Amino acid sequence: PTGAKFVEDELFEQELRRAQAEMINENHANALRAFNTLTHTYAHKPLAHLRRAQALERIAELRRSNQLLMDAIESYKRYLAFDESITNIDYRTAGERCIEHMRFLGQTQPAVAIHELLIERYPDEVQLRNQLSLTYLMSNNLIKLQQVSRDTLKRWPRDPLAQLHFGLTLKQVDGDYAQALPYLQRAIDSQAAGTQEPYFYLALGETLQRLGKQAEALQLYERGVMRGYFASVYQRSLYNVPRLRAKPFWQITDTDQAKELKQLQQSWRSIRNEALALLNVEGNFQLEAEQLRDSGNWQQFELFARGQRLHRNCQRAPITCALLEKLPAASGCRRGQIKFSAMQAQTHVWPHCGPTNCRLRAHLTLVAPEPHLTSLRVADQERTWHEGDLFIFDDSFEHEVWHNGTQLRLVLILDLWHPDLTAQQRRELTPI
Ligand code: LMR
Ligand code: MN
Incomplete structure (x- = not known):
């Protein structure tokens, strides 16, 4: 140089x-x-x-x-x-x-x-x-x-x-x-x-x-x-917090939201009417898009996602969303969604697991088809839908749905923070 x-x-x-x-x-x-x-x-x-x-x-x-x-x-x-x-x-x-x-x-x-x-x-x-x-x-x-x-x-x-x-x-x-x-x-x-x-x-x-x-x-x-990838053969969620209680179905009274859930349940008819009105208009509900369907037709209308209110959709379901605001464990659950889920007759959903063990999934049944021809299997246990009923399962466990009936099945699905999570965890866990 x-x-x-x-x-x-x-x-x-x-x-x-x-x-x-x-x-x-x-x-x-x-x-x-x-x-x-x-x-x-x-x-x-x-x-x-x-x-x-x-x-x-x-x-x-x-x-x-x-x-x-x-x-x-x-x-x-x-x-x-x-x-x-x-x-x-x-x-x-x-x-x-x-x-x-x-x-x-x-x-x-x-x-x-x-x-x-x-x-x-x-x-x-x-x-x-x-x-x-x-x-x-x-x-x-x-x-x-x-x-x-x-x-x-x-x-x-x-x-x-x-x-x-x-x-x-x-x-x-x-x-x-x-x-x-x-x-x-x-x-x-x-x-x-x-x-x-x-x-x-x-x-x-x-x-x-x-x-x-x-x-x-x-x-x-x-x-x-x-190899430590899954909690168990049936529970295969990937985003987990260790040591949370885990079982396929939960009683409402096992959660920390019993009062709130029972109150929501009492309004099931007004929620149903709102959902049915939305379902009547073509294009409101979205087809399930994750290759979970084996056959049939299964559509959803989301109200909350990752703890956020979806304003446009909530404007079209004001009664339901107002009720849900009283349930922050669900509407604020950043590892879940709240949505109407409409399943037509002759639908089979493949066995699958949700992404996280941090939530419990409630179904509030709005319209139920023939109970003996429909079933939700979670791990090795089965249930079906009855109008006005609310049940809770842990969707981190493998679950599978059969609808072999003839009528529409319509439910409000709400994910709730797992009751064992602390307030700090609920604030700090990354959204899913
Ligand atoms: C699921 O989580 O896959 C089911 O609960 C959905 C449904 O609509 O039954
Ligand atoms: Mn699922």
Whole structure:
């Protein structure tokens, strides 16, 4: 380097060392100032941006600050923009860290942009394509997940993660269980890194069940219990708080809402009338969209979701929503919903588990078909619907619905916070 360049490099090194020393001494405010100056003065030096990003992500973690994490992301992006001049290993690591933070903040589109940079730069790395898949999976974009994993399999037909992702979309998007099975099975049997997750065990188990392979499903669930993925063979929710009481059906008096629930129950006729009026207008109710239906027709009209009142829908069901406001354990339950659920005759809902053990699910029956032709199975116990009745079950246990009658079945479903959760847990648990 020329003399001037040499001096500049020396100064840069010095200032960088000073900023790093502030980090080591845990003088975070000073460190941030030093890194800000550094990236300002030496904006053309990739390393300034990388080191600033690394400091920011560290401090963001310590302070649990999303704002600092966003600053870290910006710094990473600036670093990655230097592209050509960065060595391979640093480029990839920086890209992967950046993606991790974007995923955490739910920034799917920006993350995809970074994935594409990495894939373009390292076109022979299957892992980078699987990472893109994972971002789509985490943001529940199963259509994109299918496109990416299908593409990956064209070049790497035996890659376990690509098989897993593609199999998942065959089940979840296409409802094609026979096609999905070999992909899911091979991937999970491979035990390859990234395939041993509760979510994937659940998907394979459900696929086996839907193909009538109950004994194999049970074996797999037992393996899942042994690995600590599931509380029990029947209770397979994924977002759990440990040590909550767990049983398939609950008495109203076992909950902490007995008085409130009985009061709601007394108004069942006005709730029914409101629900029936809504059901009469085409397009109000939404089809169940999670591939839980084997056959028939099953629709819902949501009133509260994740503890939030859905204003537009509540305006159309003012009586019911006013009653529900008196039941904050349900209307404020951020791990549940409140909805009308309309099931037509000749419907079968596959066995499935709810996502969390943090709620109990009540059914207030508004319109009941023939009781001997309908049933709700929860674990190994069955019940049916009677007008004006209210029962409670724990939907983290496997449950399955048959409606072999001839009439409409209409219920108000309300999820309640599990009575064993403290007020603090109810405030702090992430919504589902
Ligand atoms: C379920 O949670 O799957 C069922 O309770 C839904 C329903 O409408 O019966
Ligand atoms: Mn369910």
